[in-house]
Amino acid sequence: MKFSEMKYQRPDLAALKHDVLRLIDEFEASTTPEAALDALQEVNRLRMDFQTMFELAYIRNSVDTRDEFYKAEKAFFDEASPEVEALETRLRQALIASPHRRALEERLGRQWFRLAEVQTRSFGDEIVEDMQKVNARVTDYNQLVASARIPFAGETYNLSQMAKFTESPDRETRQNAVRAMFGFFAEHGDAFDQIYDDLVRMRTAMAQKLGYENFVQMGYDRMSRTDYGPRETAAFREAIRKHIVPLAAEIRDKQRERLGLSSLRIQDINLWYRDGNANPKGDPAFILENGRRMYKELSPETDAFFQYMLDHELMDLLSREGKRVGGYCTFIPNFKAPFIFANFNGTLGDVTVLTHEAGHAFQVYQSRDMKLPEYFFPTAEAAEIDSMSMEFFTWKWMPLFFQEDADKFFYTHLAESLVSIAYMAAVDEFQHAVYERPEMTPAERKAKWRELERIYMNRGDEFYEGMPYLEEGGLWQRQLHIYNYPFYYIDYALAQVCALQYFLWMQENPSEAWESYLRLCSLGGSRSFLELVSEAGLRSPFDESTLANVVPRVRDALHHLETRLPS
Known part of the structure; x- marks a missing residue:
């Protein structure tokens, strides 16, 4: 299925909570590892359903931050994700305490359980509201950056598009471009300061509610650093x-x-x-065509991967008004589909962002059949x-x-x-x-x-x-x-x-x-x-x-x- 054909539907949060909690109860009541595995598989199916809808909304909001429908859906997930993390924490607690843990580790690997331990430490029901507020402020930052409209040389550009002017052989052009870009940040400096003040204050408060001295170790735990x-x-x-x-x-x-x-x-x-x-x-079409040839010649595995990405429209690469800055790769679980997001701007970075994000996408393509959502990406x-x-x-x-x-x-x-x-x-x-x-x-x-x-x-x-x-x-x-x-x-x-x-x-x-x-x-x-x-x-x-x-x-x-x- 092509990306444009992937149907989005807002998850039913109440039904998800009900079903996941029921399955966790079944998992905890399981008398054999096999029964425990059956319950886990059903929980993971529901988790991937939710993640699939989250990714579709996230990508489509990134592609056009002005789209009112997906702006509203992004706001929904800003509110819903902490509540879903509460369910995830309940699952992790059950995993850690399971009498079948050793047998499950042999079948599923120890890493899931180690991740559960550090992730459980960094979450509690008492911080759900704080997390929702943090998500909203992060969205404020991204929308503010994406809103940049920079007049330059008779045209108007966003921040990604301005990058090419900072590489001009003409020093005056470079200087004017840098002044224009950071002029936007200076103009909105108070807003950037306030957003970060709020984020630091809220994250610190969350950490202290959970018993951390400050947010540093909580931040490491939330990054799932186990060793x-x-x-x-x-x-x-x-x-x-x-x-x-x-x-x-x-x-x-x-x-x-x-x-x-x-x-x-x-x-x-x-x-x-x-x-x-x-x-x-050459232009973006030139880059993509040479990318197709490159991955075809690199290996049979990369050939199959890149053709899959092209056939299923799993890349959005051109910079345009209203599009979020930066680049990323994510994964849409139910379609087993990586997605590459970038902002081409006519510089060397157009090629390196393609190879960089394709590295992420190739990895998750190679591990797309993993049994656990936690194992799709390292x-x-x-x-x-x-x-x-x-x-x-x-x-x-x-x-x-x-x-x-x-x-x-x-x-x-x-x-x-x-x-x-x-x-x-x-x-x-x-x-x-x-x-x-x-x-x-x-x-x-x-x-x-x-x-x-x-x-x-x-x-x-x-x-x-x-x-x-x-x-x-x-x-x-x-x-x-x-x-x-x-x-x-x-x-x-x-x-x-x-x-x-x-x-x-x-x-x-x-x-x-x-x-x-x-x-x-x-x-x-x-x-x-x-x-x-x-x-x-x-x-x-x-x-x-x-x-x-x-x-x-x-x-x-x-x-x-x-x-x-x-x-």
Whole structure:
């Protein structure tokens, strides 16, 4: 069935509650593992029915945030989802306490039960109303960002469409574009501050109602992190400062030299070459056609997957008015259908967002027949290995998209993969600081952000010169994860370290690396993050020796690519 043919119907919440509670009672009364499994299978069918309708409403609201019908349905799910999570918690409590737990773990895997334990800790009936209010404020943030209408060069653009102007070889154009984009954020700065104030206050209150000291550990539990915590991520950030930050500074300095500038400013960081970046040599139809060829030649598995996505209209890629910013992949359970959402804007990112989100989509396509909804996707940091690694596995086909600028693409992609890790660590440390001191004022939060920019990205006082909103530390407000998904960002850094291992492995033994990747995708979410890393034959990012081994080899690869760049 094509996406446009998938019928949406608002779930009957009262009936869902009644049926799920009845089945949980049956599960708890089961005298054999087989009877318990029968009840669980029926519960999971109902859960997937609800999730299917949620995803259809979420996608259609993302595609057009102005659509009044799906705006109302999104509001319904903002209210309903916490009530459904109460049912989920009741199920998890029954799972944890079941006398059949050992037998069920043998059949369904231990991971579901470990997830149930951390997820149960982070939910209680007393926070349902708080969660509904949080959902509403998150929706306010997304709608505010999507509402941007930026006059520029005689036309009007949204934030996604403005990105191409920040890559112009003309410095004045870049500067004007950056001023226009962040002018929108500055104009609505009080609203962005208020939304985040509300979110931090409400999330802290929820955590304290559940017995947490603050929202930090609750945030980790809500991210389903079962085998590491704040201490491990703090050590990981320290390793990033030691091994990544110096190389990132070296990369930026060489960028400055190529651009012939005395110093890099905010308007310069998206331009890598004086005569222009590597951009796709065709329109979205050109990108999709070359994507089809790429995935056909990569493997039989990716060929079947991408043709399925095309045949069933499971991608919405073009940026347009009213569309939510960003990109994502999700999964519609009852149709066993991944869905890719993106905002093409004529830049290199059109190709990398396609390969990135296709990595997510390919993984869930490979694990779409898992018995449990929790296993369709792995936890976030493991899921990002699938997406970021796909970006590297498709390198061989990048000349199709970039033609004579392929070497420019290779260098830019690898360099950005490295420098982005430092930014990811800054975002993570910022969130720890905010939720450890929820009483911070907006000005204090912005000052903390500027402090972290100096540590991780070497952005001194002159970097934002003449742009008060950014000089004061407002840049983080464009990062939707900080508002929408607290503590979801270090995941990208952890995954990038694993993806870089695949990049290096491909140079040595591409077929072996690909077999490992296929194995990883097929496991879905049936293992924890560190178990998946181990099963794939990768080294843990939490081991400092991993970065100590990977970074010098990536530096060598960058130096080799530099010799191939046009003079």
